[in-house]
Amino acid sequence: MSEYINESNRTLLDRVKGKLKEFGLPRLIITAFLLLMFIIAPFTGANFWTQITNVINRFSWNAVLVLAMVPMVHSGCGLNFGLPVGIIAGLLGATLSIEWGFTGPMSFVMAILIATPFALVFGLAYGWLLNKIKGGEMMIATYVGFSVVSFFCMMWLVLPYKKPDMAWGFEGTGLRTTFPIDKYYGGVLANFLRIQIGRLVIPTGALLFFALLALAMWAFLHTKTGTAMTAVGSNATFARAAGINVDRIRMLSVVMSTWLAAVGILVYEQGFGFVQLYNAPFYMALPAVSAILIGGASANKASITNVIIGTILFQGMVTMTPTVMNGLINLDISEVLRVIVSNGMILYALTRKSEAVR
């Protein structure tokens, strides 16, 4: 009898060990760190519920951008370091919607509608390029992102935008680097069905919007085409031998990813309350990449759960650290920490291809 108990104890221990290993050391460290922050926070004078609200808010801004990683990871194109390509499409949608006089919630809908054809065209061109350089996608994607952003740095100045809310004050032409969108779609999602309990505020609309897209993505991955996409990422030769047009599936994944990035930046802006142009899209890809990696994805496996867990962990860390550190030592190291964690996470993930948690 005692032997039996011993045996079951050991298997339990093994099972826990197995789960921990599955969870991954970096995720474990980051989770522990985040929990520590939450525990310390009240002692530094920060309000616990305000902190929770911050984390939920940041999650609602960023989750769609992280979700945009999923299709390309599934099709084997790797992590979409070229996220700025889609972001630019989203920014074109945003600025044109405002320029053409749409306001309020309508401006958000129109921004998505206008961004869609751009995302489609950009995605097709970007996908075509990625199909030419199979194996080196992630590096090329990074540079494609950089080039597109730089090109549009010029375009924002040159394109004939006239709306005073966006243009430079002196000249009346060319777009400003940052402008507020209170009159347009600032907070349209977040304020929809907003719940407020004391200091805890939940941006229900934004969360629902993400849930809708995530559900659609989950459903897509359960269809015939979605299954083919996963198979292409898992073993492209196998997929080809099964009669799949590998290039077309990869193209589809890039277009999906680009469109989600376009929508993602619009969601981000409605939460943030500002549109940021010029160099701002440069810095959008890395946090999204590291978030999905922290969530347990790898360069060729990713799930919706990875997106949700990863975004909460990463954004939680980014929001909590400054408050707590300021309270403790009057020194803001959050930026340094963010850079270390995001780059470290990417490095870690790229060394362990395909060992994702599903």
Added chain:
Amino acid sequence: MSNQAPLLEMKNIKKSFFGNQVLEDINLTLGEGEVLGLVGENGAGKSTLMKLLFGMTEIRDTGGYEGDVLINGEKVSFNSPFDALAAGIGMVHQEFSLIPGFTATENILLNREPQRKSVASEIFGDRLDTLDRKEMDRRAEDAIEKMGVHIEGDMVISDMPVGHKQFTEIARELSKEQLRLLILDEPTAVLTEREAQALLDSIRGMSKRGIAVIFITHRLQEILDVCDKIVVMRDGVLIKDVPAAETSIPEITRWMVGRNVSGAGNAHREPPETPTVMSIRRLWVDMPGETVRDVNLEVRQGEILGIGGLAGQGKLGIPNGIMGLYPAGGTVTLDGQEIPLNNPRKCLDCQLAFVSEHRRGVGLLMDESLEWNVAFPAMQVHDRFLKPLLGGLIKWRDEKAIREVTDRYIEELQIKCTSTKQKAKELSGGNQQKVCLAKAFALEPKFLFVSEPTRGIDVGAKALVMEALEKLNRESGITIVMISSELEELRQICDRIAIVSGGRIAGILPATEPSEAFGELMVSSVV
């Protein structure tokens, strides 16, 4: 010169890979200047024996070997090829190990270049010595002359025809002064007839200088022409060791392929005299290492046709080309309808299926569950295991149907696994092969190509795989073309066997013909 002890002696050599005996009790002696021809089917153990002799690290990494290797009567134990080189053994591999951007001379003397001191090297050490180009040219010229075939020393490797690359490798070995034994692993495989002739002359020249040569080739005539003695290996056993003058090609082929079990092959039934179901006309396939040049073949309805032949002769190229995995040309018709080549999807739509010889690369989704592996092609090609939603707009994966079909094949093929959700990479080779078969069976094909279905799997799994194929053919009447390097296997299961040699069909015989007949066809037009 006549030393008491022979140059090389191998005594009771045994070697096993992971419990799989690949060499059994090999005894071999070789005198100075002797030329030994080593022949045997693929997988007979020739390459392993040579790797062992040359001290390749993979031998040691897999547990070493038993028995003794003696050089001039002294026991040696090579830990790396460098030790073997120091002992005067040189080896020319099948794959070229040359630097494409360097000239022949530079390649011949690589890392052994004569050097000259300069001011810089006096101060900073030997690494800054300059190369003595004149001396290099002279030594390379010597080696080329020793070889007896002329190649240009200052020609860049990448500009050379294949044959010259091969000669450069040989010259490199000859430029080593201590060289006493040269191993040539299928050196003539890439040579034209004239080049091959030149090489044979060069081997004779080496032999006169006292260099012993071990010559591995599938071209038996060459062996008879140039060798002093011939060693035949089969299944890791040394079958015959005879002077070349006392034997003939038919005899050698019989030793190569003949098994102890002399029973005729498939005695269960007469080859069916049914109409042609697939006809292949003037097929060429550009598959690296398995080029198909001009194949014409008729496959009869409901038969099991075997395709055999030596490695590299193009037998694998035939199914890979027809199924659109490698560029191909020619005409292939199934039931009178032409199948478009270079388009995997169209072949699958015609209810052709293919079990690839490249299990891990082409055959399986290693990181996915067995369910996916079994159901995926059928799902994509025939829209099976899908539930239509919203009036067929969305094709939803039917997990239940997928699990059911996977369960059925797990039972039918006795796949050993923990559940249908287990990942393919966690299975053993034999079980992976069964999954590949299940995948093809799930497509419900009317015509099936099976390529090397028993490669690298154990005896038990082999029997099961063969049984499953035979059952599919007998009970469902599905035409099967099975490609295998193992003739005995083909003879067990097939009705007729086509032998591929030099990218062409050398002949088609009923499986009941004796092994020697197939052996002769195999080497008939080897390229």
